[in-house]
Amino acid sequence: MPPINQSAFRLATPEMEVERAVAELRYGRPVLMASGERKIAVMALDAVTPSLYDQFAAATRDTHSLLLAAPRATRLGIVGNGDILAPLAGVSFEQASTFSYVLGADKPDTWMEADDLASQTAELARTALLLPAMVLADVSTFQDDFAGCCEVSASRLKGAETARQRFEQVVRTRVPLKDLGDSEFVVFRGGLAQKDQVAVIVGKPDVSRTVPIRIHSSCITGDLCGSLKCDCGDQLRNGLALLKQAGGGVLLYLDQEGRGTGIGAKMRAYGYQHQGLDTIDADAELGLADDHRRYEAAVAILRHLNITKVAVYTNNPTKINGLRAGGIEVDARAAVTGTVTLENQNYLRTKTLRAGHLMDLNALVAAE
Numbered sequence: 446m447p448p449i450n451q452s453a454f455r456l457a458t459p460e461m462e463v464e465r466a467v468a469e470l471r472y473g474r475p476v477l478m479a480s481g482e483r484k485i486a487v488m489a490l491d492a493v494t495p496s497l498y499d500q501f502a503a504a505t506r507d508t509h510s511l512l513l514a515a516p517r518a519t520r521l522g523i524v525g526n527g528d529i530l531a532p533l534a535g536v537s538f539e540q541a542s543t544f545s546y547v548l549g550a551d552k553p554d555t556w557m558e559a560d561d562l563a564s565q566t567a568e569l570a571r572t573a574l575l576l577p578a579m580v581l582a583d584v585s586t587f588q589d590d591f592a593g594c595c596e597v598s599a600s601r602l603k604g605a606e607t608a609r610q611r612f613e614q615v616v617r618t619r620v621p622l623k624d625l626g627d628s629e630f631v632v633f634r635g636g637l638a639q640k641d642q643v644a645v646i647v648g649k650p651d652v653s654r655t656v657p658i659r660i661h662s663s664c665i666t667g668d669l670c671g672s673l674k675c676d677c678g679d680q681l682r683n684g685l686a687l688l689k690q691a692g693g694g695v696l697l698y699l700d701q702e703g704r705g706t707g708i709g710a711k712m713r714a715y716g717y718q719h720q721g722l723d724t725i726d727a728d729a730e731l732g733l734a735d736d737h738r739r740y741e742a743a744v745a746i747l748r749h750l751n752i753t754k755v756a757v758y759t760n761n762p763t764k765i766n767g768l769r770a771g772g773i774e775v776d777a778r779a780a781v782t783g784t785v786t787l788e789n790q791n792y793l794r795t796k797t798l799r800a801g802h803l804m805d806l807n808a809l810v811a812a813e
Contacts, residue, residue: 459604464638466597467573473497477588477596478569480562484588484596487566487581489573490545491709495538498580504590505582507534511541512559512579514567514732521552528559528567533580545578546731548717565599567732572637574707577732609741610771611635612642614749622647625689633746640700642742644750647685648693652751655776657694659684659758660743660768662701665708674715675792679783687758687781695750697743704728705737723795735800740767747773760802780804 457465466476473492477484488501490511502509510530513521518529521544531553533541543550567577584591612635620630629646636642650656661684667677681696688694703711710731717727725735744767747755756777757765765775780803785793796802 458608459601460608460637462597462601463569463572463605463608465595466569467638469595470570470573470575475501475591475594476569477584477591477594478562478566478599478602479596480599482585483562483583484585484591485562485566485581486584486591486594487569487579489570489575490541490578490580491570491576492573493538493580498538498541501580501582502533505584506587509533509580509582510563511536511544511553512563512566512577512581513544513556514577516729516734517545517578517732518552518556520726520729521550523552523556525558528564529556530559530563530581531556541578541580546576546713548720548722548730562599565602569597569602571706571733571737574709576710576713605637609636609739610745612742612745612749615641622685625685631746631750633742633749635745636742640742642700642746643698644746645685645696645698646693646750647688647696650693650695650752655754655756656752657688657691657758658747658752658755659688659694659696659781660699660740660764661696662699662704662738665702666711673786673788674718676783676785676789680781683783684758684781687779691756695747695752697746699738699740699742701738704735705739706731706733723799724792725795725799736763738763740764741771744768744771744773760796760804762801762803778803 469476470489471492475486475488477486510532513529515527518525523529531544532555544553563581566579566581570577570579612633615632615634617629617631620628622628625647631644631646633642661681664675664677666672667675668681671678685696688696702708710733713731714727717730754774754776757775758779758781760780765778768775793804797804
């Protein structure tokens, strides 16, 4: 047995630092983010209790501020070019929460544009599947008060990007599927937070030629429960059927609920949709962009399967761009359709008019 290289466990990799910080944020504990000599303490408002909020205010001598991501700031009527910081001295947990995600809230009385380090805390929150409403304070002059907190440097957050591309196959096994016959499920583990992603291989695709594929992001409500608010369940089942008709192919089922925002944010956004907002404006109320999905995992899995040339079943050009950016050759695209219903037609129209999806608007109009 070769000797253990103990030094390999002494230095944290960028992804280790980020994953530890992400875990701490989800537990509602403060994290230190550093850039040079400067350090800020930060908590995600989405994960803290009123008592923890008050403790943080006391620990930071009431110098704490609220970071609001640009989409939320715009929804509040704040004209600017990016994220903002609003001072929180004397502001209660309830009022900070109102600024962060309550529909129709008034904007803060005072605010300033956020600097780069403060803005990067929002990316840490999004990685943790938390809303990018961050309570933070510069603690450079009294950082010892936060000595027990997890620390991550801004450069390590950027350095962790390479981890999104690293996946290993865990298991590959046969699974008989209704109307499709024998298929194979191949599970891959990796990326930040070591998520499991699944490739469903339908038939026996020839990897030496162009392979039909579909990239499908998870949708618990649509795929599993048959939600009428979207067409995701239809696209999943129709996509698998199209792969069979094509003589075999691969469906990549990625853990990216709510266009990459997580089930919690997705359900919050659903609440706003019930009040008349479309999907994009509902996400913006939460400080989220139009689409936070990423496709490094799809590229990595295709390479593990020795697939370099594909024909994609999709309505979303962003998926094609993601594949091409990762070096996968896209030979062709074909649409995947679902049933247009009274409940999902506005959702589909928003996809087409505001998100650039390649769909037939005439069909949507005819369904009304």
